Structure formats: C-alpha cells, structure tokens
Amino acid sequence: MADGAPVTVLAHLAGFGDLMIPALAAAVPDAEFVQVTPGRPPPVPGEILLTLLNDRPDLGPVVSGDVRWIHVLGAGVDGFPLELVGDRVLTCSRGASSVPIAEFVLAEMLAFEKKLPDSWITTPPERWNVADLGGMRGRTLGLIGIGAIGTEVARRALAFDMEVLAARRDPSKPVLPGVRVAPLEEVLGRADHLVITAASTDGTRHLLDARTLGMLKEGVHLVNVARGALIDQDALLAALDRGQVAVASLDVVEPEPLPSGHPFYSHPRVRLSPHISWSAPETARRTVELFIENYQRYRAGQPLEGVVDTAAGY
Secondary structure (H helix, E strand, C coil): CCCCCCEEEEEECCCCHHHHHHHHHHHCCCEEEEECCCCCCCCCCCCEEEECCCCCCCCCCCCCCCCCEEEECCCCCCCCCHHHCCCCEEEECCCCCHHHHHHHHHHHHHHHHCCCCCCCCCCCCCCCCCCCCCCCCCCEEEEECCCHHHHHHHHHHHHCCCEEEEECCCCCCCCCCCEEECCHHHHHHHCCEEEECCCCCCCCCCCECHHHHCCCCCCEEEEECCCHHHECHHHHHHHHHCCCEEEEEECCCCCCCCCCCCHHHCCCCEEECCCCCCCCCCHHHHHHHHHHHHHHHHHHCCCCCCECCCCCCC
16 A cells, blocks of 8 residues: 555554544554444444454454454454454554563562562561572473564573473474474473463463373473463363462463452462563553554555464464
8 A cells, every 4th residue: 555545544442542543643644543333334434444352342344345454452363353354464463562471471480489479578587598499590491382472481581591492383483592492292391480372272272281281390380471261270270289280370361350269369379460461661552553563564565564374363
C-alpha cells in the first residue's frame, strides 16, 4: 500500500479505545481509527483491523471482505478466531513483553535457589551465618519453546553460567550460541529449572500431563509464563504432592482467574501470581509501537513483522 490515500483502521480495543485511539492517531496521522463492536458489522469499511483480544470476541461480522491485514496487540493469538483469517495477513506484537517476562522468570529462579522469602528473618535465628542455599551456576535450564521470550530467558541464564537446553517444534531454527536444542524427553529429564514459554495451540494443550510430568527430575522447579492450558493441572498437583516438582511458579493458569478455593491458592509448593510477568514500564508502549512500525511498513508496501503462522497457531 504505497499511495497516500487515507487508511481506515477498525479498532477493537476492548474498552480502551477512548484512551488509545488519540495516541495512535497522533502517531499515524494518515490513518482514520474507527471503533468497532464484536458481533456487529463495522460502521464503515476498513482495510486494517487492530484488536486487543478478550474472551475470544465475535469478530466475524467485523472481519469483512475489505479487511486485508489484522494486528493483535499482544504476543499470543490463542484467543483469536484463526478461521477468520483466510488469505489476510495476521500479525501480533510478538516480543513486546519478552524482556520483562524473562526478568520475572529469573527472579522466580533466584527466589527458588536462594529460598526467598524464607531466608528473610524478623526474629533472631537459632544460628547466625549458617544456611543451605542453592545457586544458578552449573544448573540446567530446560526451556519448552524458545521464541522471543525463551530467547531472553536463555540469554540471562547463560550469563549465570547455566547449561541451557531447549525443546522446540522446529529444531532446525537457529538459537543463541550456548543453547542446545534437544528432544523434549531429554529436556524434561535433565532440567533443574523447567520454564514453559511455548505458544498455546491445539498441539500443545496439556503438553505436560501425567506421562510427561513423570519424566521430570525429582525436585525440579517448574515455571509457567506461557498459558495455563499447556499443563494438566490435576497431574501437576499430583507431581507436587509426591515431591517430584519441588515448586511450581505459575503466572498463568486455566481458567483465569482461578475460582475461589482452588488448591493452587493454598498449596505450599505453588507460587501463584495473577498473570503479571509482562508488567514493566515499557511494555504497553512497545506493544503499540510494534503496530505503528508495521503500519509504516504496510503503507510502504514492505513485508510485515510478527506474522502469525495460522496453521501452526502462533
């Protein structure tokens, strides 16, 4: 799209339109942003759909024949109705939160090794200057998935002199120097810290079930910052109860939010956070910037970044 004609962007921003559209319009003044409502045809034709997903919205009537490009303001598209894409281009803000999520993962790993917050005291201990803490150097990090988030986790783990193994769908793709791609069974069996960063698809649902959790090294620390659907939560509870998983640090669960009384809230081996690993001062800004950069490519007729493989689901 190289001509200078105005472009209509259909904006489904899940209640944030009044806040986001003025900033978007200032950044791309040659676009006209029109708010749309799921389940209803757009008030005017538009060739771009910008969406902030929530609860798999009914976008069928919105994705009319005029829409040529769809951008999801987020790293995952598991909430997007992929059957609507057809021959359109679907992109997402992949990588916008990879650094803060990686920092969150390393914080969880360090907390596990250094026994925080249990190492902090409020009264005099029985013995001073005595502890039995772990360390990162020489430990094995197992990654399930090594896209943008997994790569940033690996980068930081390598700086701690950890061995890094990664299981991925396509082992031929390049990875960071120092990372070794390995079969899933080896990753599960060798990991001291197992971090899940893979996309949520039909093929990865309950990737960690009773069988695969049974392959884990006893005492492993499991971290999930991907999607709750990748883990069979009943099987995980059983692995926690028998001590095979020492601690599960879960930033994502299924469903979200968990209902009151769910065992994860009170289990002594679960560290539960409410899907906040993405949070950092720059995340929202970077998420929108990736759309703006792609919009400029679109107007210039250049290939877009963050293109989703709809067959693979990410």
